[in-house]
Amino acid sequence: MAKMIRKNYLMAPGPTPVPIDILLEGAKDTIHHRTPQYLKIQEKAIEGCKYLFQTENPVFILSSSGTGAMEAAVSNLVSKDDKIIVVNSGKFGERWLKLCKTFGGNVIEIKKDWGTAVTPEEIKETLDKNPDVKAVFTTLNETSTGGKHPIKEIAAVVKETSAVLVVDAISGLLALPLKMDEWGVDVVVTGVQKGFMMPPGIALISMSPKAMELVNKCTTPRFYFDLKAYAKNFPDSPYTPPVNLVYQLSKAVEMLKEEGIENIWERHRIMADATRAGVEALGLKFFAKDAGDVLTSVWVPEGIDGGKLVKYLRDEMGITVAGGQDHVKGKIMRIAHLGYMSQFDIIIVMSGLEMALNKFGYKTELGAGVKAVEEVLMREGV
């Protein structure tokens, strides 16, 4: 029996696959960041980001992971004892909660079951009861579950108040529609290792004028992430930017702009629909009640150790999907269809899953999942 070449298929919700053209862009000669030559590249990257955020607001480039941008949002908006609302329906809602508490916020938590969406009515009711709320923190796509929140409808509620709406769009941006200006979202944060098809190392944050007013008044001590410094130096950076990653960002936004935002959203929807048809055909049950198009979370069949299944897929087949976190560790599996992926990546993960499940004793017809995926692809005219 011949040993196969093990190719690398990244089907976890970040880092996602990076096109070779973007990888090589990062291998270009490093130039000094305080030069007009560099600034031109950064400006192009920012212009593209504004398009992808669907905003005329500035988009600030941070040298950090996505969590850094989340901290930037909190430490620039939340002063000690400020009343704020945090929607918590998973690991990353919980991160908002921890950040807001760390920086002294008086937090009203709206806790939802993992994978369940908050309703605009719940937000409205909480805001009505607490007219002094300064900010509402929520999530476009909850990476730990694949659940989404109805940001457009939430924005319609929040923009009628003095509060600002802050959205963690780290894994959600580009995979799910978000129109920052049209919807009236005040703050959007993301990381580039997801829909932007880049290696990790840059986080992005955009602020509406309403949010910037709060930033200017905020008394929380901060320095590296102080957005006043970023606004003052914009489109330049206050500290050394990650030059070669910015080359890559500039290339990535060029590719994404050429594709067009509507098409980006639509291809993610098709990949999500196809994946779901496939896992359903295999008889698996969905985990998230209100799933978005970033990833599909499914219960691992009874009697199978999810950790071992994920490890088998990764180490034997080269397919990296994510397992569950916290109370669903070993119980769910998260298959991402995010970023630089095509229909055949969905075929690959479905085929791998069919073979792996059978190997682990879960008897399912080989090819059944792939067939269902193909049916969706054919129907969608892909």
Added chain:
Amino acid sequence: MAKMIRKNYLMAPGPTPVPIDILLEGAKDTIHHRTPQYLKIQEKAIEGCKYLFQTENPVFILSSSGTGAMEAAVSNLVSKDDKIIVVNSGKFGERWLKLCKTFGGNVIEIKKDWGTAVTPEEIKETLDKNPDVKAVFTTLNETSTGGKHPIKEIAAVVKETSAVLVVDAISGLLALPLKMDEWGVDVVVTGVQKGFMMPPGIALISMSPKAMELVNKCTTPRFYFDLKAYAKNFPDSPYTPPVNLVYQLSKAVEMLKEEGIENIWERHRIMADATRAGVEALGLKFFAKDAGDVLTSVWVPEGIDGGKLVKYLRDEMGITVAGGQDHVKGKIMRIAHLGYMSQFDIIIVMSGLEMALNKFGYKTELGAGVKAVEEVLMREGV
């Protein structure tokens, strides 16, 4: 007259030139960071960093610029109203000052003229008068001036007290000797776009057990840079690490380890000596009284606009040196000999300088600076 190809010579104190082997390492396939495959690469990078820091303490990898690591040091060590000493002899001493004040420190500033070193006696005297000082913040090489501080001697003073010694070695590490454990330095921070020969985007921080005790007691609100989380997850990362930059770090430390720390220090000394002989032969005056081997700062000759000279070198000749900052803007020039450089890079900058100075009306014998550089190189047996 033919137009020349404009090659890119980075002679500013960061970013510094990146070897093509390191650039290409970053173009390798991105893998998921929560895998044993990735962790092996990060562990190798950390082992190399420990050697280059000359320490057995953990070295934490931060996804940030160097300023992020400086903030990590301050926000993890300085609680509100803690008495601390900050040595300020340039832009980056000033950054320690701003950071320490931002996070509520009760700062005793030792202010020195730009380019002038603090003495161990001054530190001792201030510590004797203030036995309740928690930390002393200083700088190995002050990037804005090229001045150095006597860290070994300062460490000998500080380690006799309960205070911890924190050294900004962002531009200094590898170009100037620093033996963290042997000298008793408690905290060292650096960035990789200097002596490490990498594109920017990673900062490094190492903490002695004495410093970690303070970290564990520190009450300053912090999250992204909370070193308790980094220590808990070590050698793994609490948040998504900049995967492809860590590939490059792993490659860079391999190359540097192979060269050997003593040789790295020695080649920086020779490049500094050669540069200084050259600029002296051109009749230029040095700016920093206590210069280290990272960069050579010189006064721009009377009557020449330093900003224009720096721009000419960059835009016409492709040689990026740095100008002056703040009160010496347009008045000094900073020529770095830092990182991935050889003797011929010194020859290039000297030759470019000779031609540019003559172009700007400062009459000096063509070849005189290069001759002096060559004499040092020959004498050193390079």
